[in-house]
Amino acid sequence: MAFLEEYKAHIAERETLGVPPLPLSAEQTVELIKLIKSECTQELLDLLTNRVSPGVDDAAYVKAAFLNDVVLGNTKVSAISPEKAVEMLGMMLGGYNVKPLVDALTSENEAVVEAAKEALKHTLLVYDAFNDVEELHKSGNKAATEVMTSWANAEWFTSKPELSDAITVTVFKVAGETNTDDLSPASEAFTRSDIPLHANSMLVAKMDDPINTIKKLKEMGNPIAYVGDVVGTGSSRKSGVNSVQWHMGEDIPGVPNKRTGGVVLGGIIAPIFFATCEDSGALPLELDVSEMETGDVVTIYPYKGEAHKDGKCIATFKLNPNTITDEVRAGGRIPLIIGRGLTAKARGVLGLGTTDIFLTPEQPEDNGKGYTLAQKMVGRACGMEGVKPGMYVEPVTSTVGSQDTTGPMTRDEIVELAALGFGADLVMQSFCHTAAYPKPSDVEMHHTLPDFISKRSGVALRPGDGVIHSWLNRMVLPDTVGTGADSHTRFPIGISFPGGSGIVAFAGVTGSMPLTMPESVLVRFSGELQPGITLRDLVNAIPYQAIKEGLLTVEKKGKKNIFAGRILEIEGLPDLKAEQAFELSDASAERSAAACTVLLNEDPVIEYLKSNIVLLNSMIEAGYEDKRTLQRRIDKMNEWLANPSLMKPDADAEYAAVINIDLNTITEPILACPNDPDDVATLTEVLADPKRPHIINEVFVGSCMTNIGHYRALGEVLKGEGAVPTRLWICPPTKMDEKQLTEEGYYSIFGTSGARTEIPGCSLCMGNQARVADNAVVFSTSTRNFDNRLGKGAKVYLGSAELAAVCAMLGYLPTKEEYLNIVPKKIGGKEADIYKYLNFNLIKDYKL
Numbered sequence: 083m084a085f086l087e088e089y090k091a092h093i094a095e096r097e098t099l100g101v102p103p104l105p106l107s108a109e110q111t112v113e114l115i116k117l118i119k120s121e122c123t124q125e126l127l128d129l130l131t132n133r134v135s136p137g138v139d140d141a142a143y144v145k146a147a148f149l150n151d152v153v154l155g156n157t158k159v160s161a162i163s164p165e166k167a168v169e170m171l172g173m174m175l176g177g178y179n180v181k182p183l184v185d186a187l188t189s190e191n192e193a194v195v196e197a198a199k200e201a202l203k204h205t206l207l208v209y210d211a212f213n214d215v216e217e218l219h220k221s222g223n224k225a226a227t228e229v230m231t232s233w234a235n236a237e238w239f240t241s242k243p244e245l246s247d248a249i250t251v252t253v254f255k256v257a258g259e260t261n262t263d264d265l266s267p268a269s270e271a272f273t274r275s276d277i278p279l280h281a282n283s284m285l286v287a288k289m290d291d292p293i294n295t296i297k298k299l300k301e302m303g304n305p306i307a308y309v310g311d312v313v314g315t316g317s318s319r320k321s322g323v324n325s326v327q328w329h330m331g332e333d334i335p336g337v338p339n340k341r342t343g344g345v346v347l348g349g350i351i352a353p354i355f356f357a358t359c360e361d362s363g364a365l366p367l368e369l370d371v372s373e374m375e376t377g378d379v380v381t382i383y384p385y386k387g388e389a390h391k392d393g394k395c396i397a398t399f400k401l402n403p404n405t406i407t408d409e410v411r412a413g414g415r416i417p418l419i420i421g422r423g424l425t426a427k428a429r430g431v432l433g434l435g436t437t438d439i440f441l442t443p444e445q446p447e448d449n450g451k452g453y454t455l456a457q458k459m460v461g462r463a464c465g466m467e468g469v470k471p472g473m474y475v476e477p478v479t480s481t482v483g484s485q486d487t488t489g490p491m492t493r494d495e496i497v498e499l500a501a502l503g504f505g506a507d508l509v510m511q512s513f514c515h516t517a518a519y520p521k522p523s524d525v526e527m528h529h530t531l532p533d534f535i536s537k538r539s540g541v542a543l544r545p546g547d548g549v550i551h552s553w554l555n556r557m558v559l560p561d562t563v564g565t566g567a568d569s570h571t572r573f574p575i576g577i578s579f580p581g582g583s584g585i586v587a588f589a590g591v592t593g594s595m596p597l598t599m600p601e602s603v604l605v606r607f608s609g610e611l612q613p614g615i616t617l618r619d620l621v622n623a624i625p626y627q628a629i630k631e632g633l634l635t636v637e638k639k640g641k642k643n644i645f646a647g648r649i650l651e652i653e654g655l656p657d658l659k660a661e662q663a664f665e666l667s668d669a670s671a672e673r674s675a676a677a678c679t680v681l682l683n684e685d686p687v688i689e690y691l692k693s694n695i696v697l698l699n700s701m702i703e704a705g706y707e708d709k710r711t712l713q714r715r716i717d718k719m720n721e722w723l724a725n726p727s728l729m730k731p732d733a734d735a736e737y738a739a740v741i742n743i744d745l746n747t748i749t750e751p752i753l754a755c756p757n758d759p760d761d762v763a764t765l766t767e768v769l770a771d772p773k774r775p776h777i778i779n780e781v782f783v784g785s786c787m788t789n790i791g792h793y794r795a796l797g798e799v800l801k802g803e804g805a806v807p808t809r810l811w812i813c814p815p816t817k818m819d820e821k822q823l824t825e826e827g828y829y830s831i832f833g834t835s836g837a838r839t840e841i842p843g844c845s846l847c848m849g850n851q852a853r854v855a856d857n858a859v860v861f862s863t864s865t866r867n868f869d870n871r872l873g874k875g876a877k878v879y880l881g882s883a884e885l886a887a888v889c890a891m892l893g894y895l896p897t898k899e900e901y902l903n904i905v906p907k908k909i910g911g912k913e914a915d916i917y918k919y920l921n922f923n924l925i926k927d928y929k930l
């Protein structure tokens with residue numbers, strides 16, 4: 083009974099944390115089955131039924147094998163009849179349970195056949211086993227025909243209750259803006275795949291006692307709705323939705339430690355968060371929440387589009403997308419897409435036409451105008467000339483990225499999708515967020531996740547290799563579509579629509595993703611870049627100009643943001659190198675844009691691909707897996723290089739807004755001020771504001787916003803200046819940059835300056851590893867400066883590496899004149915050597 087005693091102790095320990103026990107591991111499931119075979123009590127049966135994760139989890143394999151033995155009569159257990167075993171297999175959603183269920187259709191035991199039929203009718207994740215059912219149907223097996231007919235009639239869907247026409251909820255309101263870091267703090271990233279435990283950290287840094295507040299609200303008897311003015315900005319972490327659903331959703335029978343459903347009401351809901359809610363079976367609604375306060379009882383009428391309090395209508399809304407009621411009914415957008423596909427296939431086998439059981443996505447009327455660059459790229463991925471805004475499509479996702487703090491969740495989603503292979507052409511996993519200072523759970527993940535990914539034909543990087551995007555961008559094919567569970571997955575060539583780990587798992591497994599095409603905003607640069615002005619200043623010039631034109635506001639209440647949920651399309655800098663273009667596209671995440679394109683000429687893309695082919699070849703030589711996937715990508719790059727041609731937008735393409743920025747008017751650095759990436763100001767404006775801090779305590783040069791040129795520029799500014807008065811952190815994005823900078827002598831300069839150099843990766847940017855001192859004033863080159871991200875109470879400016887170097891040297895923000903005296907003098911004339919990118923094809927006998 084050692085297993086049971088240990089597990090009971092584990093239950094007691096978890097109870098003290100207010101969470102259920104972890105699902106059973108494969109080893110524990112083996113032990114449990116031994117006990118069941120000797121004496122099957124209800125307690126043991128409950129454990130087997132409800133505490134083993136479904137899909138292709140190792141424990142699911144053990145459970146399915148045991149139950150199959152019971153079905154076949156090879157094992158006899160008094161409390162589990164063969165038909166009961168089939169029923170239990172039927173709760174495992176897909177994966178290892180499917181073959182035993184299909185085999186059971188041919189059993190001589192009528193009760194087993196009956197149970198298998200019922201189980202399969204409601205199983206969606208059947209993949210290739212569909213063909214086995216089809217064969218049985220064609221050979222005259224009546225049960226198989228019944229299953230096929232049920233799939234064709236979508237009984238898996240129609241047997242579920244429709245979304246109620248009145249939903250009464252108790253409001254839990256978080257005023258102002260909630261970002262995903264508030265919901266799922268980076269500092270607790272290591273618990274993300276333990277959904278209940280991670281949910282304990284939801285909002286704890288933002289408000290007093292949120293978890294007990296929710297508990298008390300639940301005592302009122304209604305489901306709780308999450309309500310906020312602006313909900314879910316920031317990174318694409320599904321763990322934010324997982325935590326909301328854990329507190330406000332419903333259990334899923336047979337699936338331990340995960341919930342579905344829940345209502346999220348927001349004045350604005352960030353697009354990725356909205357989509358993640360849809361994928362997970364929650365009901366997200368955008369409406370005026372000003373009349374809702376914590377503890378209010380509100381009734382939502384989804385079909386009428388009204389919210390009522392005390393019998394009065396307090397807000398109206400439109401269901402968006404129009405298919406959302408089907409999504410909620412199916413348990414989420416992902417099960418709906420998979421189920422619709424299964425129904426369509428079954429109808430094909432039975433010779434039936436299309437069905438009107440499902441709502442069809444509303445499609446916009448064609449206005450006869452041309453296409454933007456993004457619309458053409460997505461069009462090609464759908465086999466069309468272009469895709470207009472508002473159109474629902476499922477583009478092919480050629481490149482899919484997964485990083486390490488969301489990787490375990492993506493892995494769990496892949497397991498739940500019961501997938502043993504990837505359908506996407508290239509899936510890549512990085513370890514950049516946890517490599518430097520891993521926790522024990524990270525070390526375990528470093529050991530197990532690479533194998534999980536490469537066994538399914540994905541490419542696994544190694545801890546210490548560096549930041550996901552600096553690698554993934556080098557694997558992208560021009561003008562193609564992709565996604566990633568890191569909100570900064572924004573290709574400099576092609577287009578990426580980042581998503582939560584659910585959609586990333588789906589895109590990886592199926593090779594396509596659901597997308598309602600967003601509108602585009604065009605930013606058009608003209609003029610000449612002025613001395614001392616950097617690309618990072620142009621990144622900040624975009625919100626600066628949008629604020630001037632009234633298209634963006636800093637104030638959260640009633641916030642305006644023209645970029646939110648739209649595609650940022652950038653023109654006017656066609657000769658940028660791909661590394662530089664990424665600085666612009668990367669920062670589109672801070673604009674809350676859904677995606678970004680940068681219009682480039684062929685030359686920089688040809689240069690980039692030639693270099694990337696050498697890098698990918700060196701990965702194969704260095705033993706990176708999966709070799710075949712890497713080789714396939716090399717072949718496709720060579721194919722493109724044989725006839726290089728890039729898409730261009732049509733001249734009459736339409737945009738939601740066009741923002742023109744004249745480079746001649748940008749004559750000093752532009753910074754994002756503490757603690758909001760939208761709160762941008764010129765150096766002079768910052769210094770003229772006594773409320774803004776001017777002394778700088780710490781400087782961070784790192785993150786995916788940087789490339790090798792930034793570190794050379796930093797080194798050139800620091801050269802000959804001795805130790806700096808600030809705490810200076812330096813973290814190059816990849817090990818290739820680190821090696822090259824060391825060879826060029828820049829690490830010696832960094833050492834003399836007293837800098838703390840970190841192993842390549844995300845470092846301070848993620849804030850889950852090393853941290854700046856409490857309440858420090860920081861100048862950082864990283865992506866975002868949300869409260870507490872880099873350190874508790876830190877006030878963080880965001881800007882260029884060149885300005886970071888000056889701040890590090892002086893210990894305060896320089897005046898425009900000081901800056902322009904230092905930077906052009908130290909860098910001037912050496913630009914060609916400083917801003918030279920890593921062209922691996924030009925390095926003799928390059929090896930990783």
Ligand code: SF4
Pocket residue numbers: 514515549550551568570784785786787843844847848864865
């Ligand atoms: S460097 Fe920062 S923004 Fe970039 S991937 Fe890492 S944590 Fe995300």
